[in-house]
Amino acid sequence: xxxxxxxxxxxxxxxxxxxxxxxxxxxxxxSGRVTGLLxxxxxxxxxxxxxxxxxxxxxxxxxxxxxxxxGTPPLRWKVGYMTQNPAVYGDLTVRENLxxxxxxLAAAPENVDEVLEMVNMTAFxxxxxxxxxxxxxxxxxxxxxxxxxxxxxxxxxxxxxLDPVLRRDLWRTFNDLAGQGKTLLxxxxxxxxxxxxxxxxxLREGQLVATGTPADVRAKSGRQDLDEAxxxxxxxxxx
Amino acid sequence: MSFRATFATARRVLNQLRRDPRTIALMLLxxxxxxxxxxxxxxxxxxxxxxxxxxxxxxxxxxAMFLVTSITxxxxxxxxxxxxxxxxxxxxxxILAGYGLAFALVAALQATLVSAVAFGxxxxxxxxxxxAVVLLAxxxxxxxxxxxxxxxxxxxxxxxxxxxxxxxxxxxxxLCGLFTPRSQMAGWMHVLSxxxxxxxxxxxxxxxxxxxxxxxxxxLDLTVTVGVTVLALALGASTLRRRSG
Numbered sequence: 001x002x003x004x005x006x007x008x009x010x011x012x013x014x015x016x017x018x019x020x021x022x023x024x025x026x027x028x029x030x031s032g033r034v035t036g037l038l039x040x041x042x043x044x045x046x047x048x049x050x051x052x053x054x055x056x057x058x059x060x061x062x063x064x065x066x067x068x069x070x071g072t073p074p075l076r077w078k079v080g081y082m083t084q085n086p087a088v089y090g091d092l093t094v095r096e097n098l099x100x101x102x103x104x105l106a107a108a109p110e111n112v113d114e115v116l117e118m119v120n121m122t123a124f125x126x127x128x129x130x131x132x133x134x135x136x137x138x139x140x141x142x143x144x145x146x147x148x149x150x151x152x153x154x155x156x157x158x159x160x161x162l163d164p165v166l167r168r169d170l171w172r173t174f175n176d177l178a179g180q181g182k183t184l185l186x187x188x189x190x191x192x193x194x195x196x197x198x199x200x201x202x203l204r205e206g207q208l209v210a211t212g213t214p215a216d217v218r219a220k221s222g223r224q225d226l227d228e229a230x231x232x233x234x235x236x237x238x239x
Numbered sequence: 240m241s242f243r244a245t246f247a248t249a250r251r252v253l254n255q256l257r258r259d260p261r262t263i264a265l266m267l268l269x270x271x272x273x274x275x276x277x278x279x280x281x282x283x284x285x286x287x288x289x290x291x292x293x294x295x296x297x298x299x300x301x302x303a304m305f306l307v308t309s310i311t312x313x314x315x316x317x318x319x320x321x322x323x324x325x326x327x328x329x330x331x332x333x334i335l336a337g338y339g340l341a342f343a344l345v346a347a348l349q350a351t352l353v354s355a356v357a358f359g360x361x362x363x364x365x366x367x368x369x370x371a372v373v374l375l376a377x378x379x380x381x382x383x384x385x386x387x388x389x390x391x392x393x394x395x396x397x398x399x400x401x402x403x404x405x406x407x408x409x410x411x412x413x414l415c416g417l418f419t420p421r422s423q424m425a426g427w428m429h430v431l432s433x434x435x436x437x438x439x440x441x442x443x444x445x446x447x448x449x450x451x452x453x454x455x456x457x458x459l460d461l462t463v464t465v466g467v468t469v470l471a472l473a474l475g476a477s478t479l480r481r482r483s484g
Binding site: 017053054056071073076077083085087088089091096100103128 | 244
C-alpha cells in the first residue's frame, strides 16, 4: 500500500530574473524511496529544490511537504537540505561545522561522529574545511544535511566531483536511509546515476519530460541504456 | 528565538575569529598603536591629547566592529551559508543576537586593552570614571556592528563593503564634533551633524571623559545611540530574507 507522498507539487511556476524557470509543473515524491531529479544543467533542478525547502520565491502553484506547505517553520526541523555549492564555514574545522548545525537542530552530539562515518570523513574531522579538496568539502556539506536525522533529505548534486568508489558508497548510504523510512530527493546531471534511484523525475527547460521507475523510463524510450534513454527523451519534441 | 541557537551562533562566530589570529592581533593592537601615536603627536600639547584621547577610545571599537561585521555578514550571504541557515530552525534574531554577543565580547576586550594602556601608561585622564568609557565603548561597538550588518545588504563584493567604511564612517567622524566643536560649524553642517548617530556617540564619550557630566544631555546621547542600534538591527533583520528570487 503506497503511503502519502512526502512532496506534492501542483502547477508550480517560478520566475527568476524575468525568465520562467519552472512552468506549471506538477509532481510527487513517494515516501521511503530515493527519487532522482535528473536533467541537463539549467533545467531548473536547483530552483525546484530551493522551492521545496522554502527558500525560493514562488510565483504560483503549491508545494506540500510532509503534509504542510513548503517553508513553514515546523518543516525546518524535518527537512535536511544540501545546497549545490558547499554551504559550510571554510574557516572552521569539519567538527566545528557539524557541531554548529547539530546545536541549531538540538541534535545529539553523538550524531556528529555518526554522520562523519556515513560520509567517510572520520579521518578529517579536525581539518579546517578550507584545506580540504572540493569533494571532501561537498561531503562535509552533505553531513550537515544529515546531522538532524531529518525525515526528508533534499540533496542538490551530492555526488558531483566524487570518485566512483565514494559515489557508490554514498548511493548505498542513500538506499540504506530510504530503507529506514526516510525520503530522499537527489539531483544529478549524470544520467548513469539514475539506476541507483527507485523513482526518476526528468526535467528539461523547466518542464517534466518523464517520470517513473528506471524500468518505466527504459520502456517509454525503447532504450536499454539509461543514458541513451534520457538523451532520446530530452531530444524528443514536446508537443 | 532560542537561547540555544543564539549561543550556538555566538560560539561559531568566536570560533571563526579564533581561527584567524592575525585579525585578532590587528583588532587588539592597532587601536593601542594609534593611541600611542596620538600621544606622541601631541607630546607638547597635552590639552589636545586629553580632549580627543578619551572619545577615540570609544570610537575605535565602533569602526573595527563595523568593518568586521559587514565583511563577515557579506561572506555569509555570498557563500550560501545564510541560505542554508534560513532553511533551519533558526530565527533571524538568533543570527543577529549571536553575532552581537560574540562581537560585544571582542569589543569589550579591545576597549579594555586600549583603555588600560591609555590610562595606565599614556597618562590619559578622564573626569568621569574610566569604566564608563569602557561601557560606552562596548555600546558603540554594538552600534558599529548593527550599522555594519545593515550596510552589508547593499554590498555585492568585499571591495564594496570595505568602501562603505570611508563612505559611511568618515563623514560622521568629521562632523561629530571631534575635529571642530559643533557650535563652530556652518548651519547646514550643524543640521547634518544633528542627524548622524556618531554625533551622539561622541558627545556621550566627550561628557564622560572631558566634562564628567552625566546630565540630561548625556541621557539623550545614550538613548539615541541605543535607539539607532535597535533601528539598524531591525533594518538589518529585514534584509535577511528566508526566500529569495
